Amino acid sequence: MHHFTNVTDIGPLDLAVKEALEIKANRFGFKELGRDKTLMMIFFNSSLRTRLSTQKAAMNLGMNVIVLDVNQGAWKLETERGVIMDGDKAEHLLEAIPVMGSYCDIIGVRSFAGLKDKAEDYEERVINQFIRYSGRPVFSMEAATRHPLQSFADLITIEEFKTKERPKVVMTWAPHPRALPQAVPNSFAEWMNATDYDFVITHPEGYELAPEFVGKARVEYDQRKALEGADFVYAKNWSAYADPNYGKILSTDRAWTVDSEKMALTDNAFFMHCLPVRRNMIVTDDVIESDRSIVIPEAANREISAQVVIKRLLEGLK
Ligand code: AN0
């Protein structure tokens, strides 16, 4: 594997999950692979899980790790070409990227959507510039349109907890006070569509995701109907994708919050969320604290998904 930004980079999902479960049972079995190799993690946005789990995964593989928070201590970076740099930005991304590449063997990048210019976000300008100019294998730690390490961890978690061959997985929009990217739901849909699960998306009118991510999923506007018989409930907020409302909040209706009455419509479903989650906006305290909530093992699997990806990138270096 040379780069990891979406589901197609990982190849057959059954093999990826098999490798993940092997690594989970033997995390330190590949310590020689990363010896004297350096992972550089570049954060343009905040993180708890991605930062910690990815660093842990790299350490399991024997790597050295450097973390840079671009907005804390580095020079402010210009990302547009042709700009006369007489403002507050001291350095251009086009110099910063190859310099960063010169100090490491693999680069992880987190760069969220700006939610102002749809074309710019959906072109994935920042991570694509890292791929083009760093000279290193690059993986996404959540880019503008996808969060594949999260979706891979979600898939591993569903495979571990499912009791039916073909579970019903329902991704439901839920309210949130700030405008959030579509990366997590886009990516989750992309990975679920690559399985043979019964996959349903439910959201209020106006929150339709990009058709290339919705794919073959069933879209149901009635949340209660969507939840009937679900085996997994995957809650997430996202801002509008469709024009002219790109990046906007159209609703904060707490009638969409996942509560115990909604969970009672399911087939005793497991509750999932990528975290961080706002309680009593996205999900009530009792649901997230219930014995059907698997948000903690889901987050723990981020170490495993990251380790599979970094291992494969290390193998690709040879
Ligand atoms: C981010 C998002 O929704 O994309 C990161 C989730 C992993 N969430 C927030 O900014 C709250």
Ligand code: CP
């Ligand atoms: N789920 C996730 O990516 O969390 P962080 O934003 O804390 O990394």
